[in-house]
Amino acid sequence: MELLIFGSLTDIIGTDKLVLENPLDTELLKASLLKKYPSLEQTNYFLALNKIMVQEKKPLQEGDVVALMPAFSGG
């Protein structure tokens, strides 16, 4: 699966795109990201799976694209 990283989250993850081994679902993806990048804990962001917002656990399949979208506040 592919991970697209938006806004200030690129500072934490160090890139705007990652290709990952497929986790089983979005909750496991979140947990593994949190383990690897602990400062995500203090960040306000949501996940979108194939351009649809994730509000509850969704299974992940090969070829899925997940976006990590933080809150933007500048203007």
Place this chain on the structure above:
Amino acid sequence: MILPGFGLAAQEKLDRAKVLIVGMGALGCPALQYLVGAGVGQIGIVDPDTISESNLHRQLLYGQADIRKSKVAIAADAMRLQNPTIQITTYPIALERKNALELMEGYDLVIDATDNFQAKYILNDAAAILKIPLIYGAVSRYQGQVSVFHFPDKEGICFSYRDLFPIEPSDTIAGSCESLGVIGVLPGIIGCLQAAEAIKIITGIGRSLAGRLYTHDFLETSNYEIAILKNKNVQPLTRDAFLIAENQITEDWEEIDVDEISVEAFLDLQKNSQVYVLDVREREEYPPIDFSDAQIPMSELLQHIDRLPNKDIYIICHQGIRSVYAAQLIQANKGLKTYSIKGGITAYFNKLS
């Protein structure tokens, strides 16, 4: 104007429209200019700030001669020269919870051209209460976002900024353009998109961004669109709750009397009814407990106070000291009935054993 779908009727709708733009910075300037150009009849502009030199690269309504002058005054003067028939009302004040409803009432739609989370949440909550469409815009580095909240999408569903981000973050997490820097043209693009959404909603042409979060990338000249879904945990805020949140920093909350409940009484209550238990210990504290409904550490309680449901809250900590403060803080800031469990988890486990 000879544009299919955009005739005299559309022009008249624009002329009758009342739009409020909150923030006269890098988003607000272009949004205002294009709404004036489009012939929106009445426009209100809100900003307490004066113009500084560091604004000029991205707030193109202002020049060197305007430094230290009021943003809304200079913007209104420029727009009256551009189109004297438009009525511009200036509000050289900061948006706050206590003035938001009054400011926004009577406008047909509101443009969020602010640069901080506090203002964005106030605008969102007030627009939800007043049922006024809100055109959200924001930038972060090389990307910018636009969406439309509190306006029905094609299925008739209205979304809120809180569907995306239910809890207001602290401003230290993300920054403003002033502190982080931005290429001026990016908020220009986003502000223009906000004006475009306003024109579409007023005239009823096209499809608005309601239900869609549109993110533009300056470096790639690309965009990414996300379909928004409702967050089931987000409850609509009442007028009262909105205004109570205004007193977030209540100085005398430590004076509030708190009802303490003994472990015995609490255990009885737990047996007979569903009680909402909040654990205010820090995350690393032991032992973990299985009878709490939520754990929000005392150090983060004010920030996350909106996560609490509108019911009586029974608060527990290690010894029953922090839980008294937590009970006062919740009563002062959210107006909920709270109980502190006397002796805390220490007393609880002593009682069980």
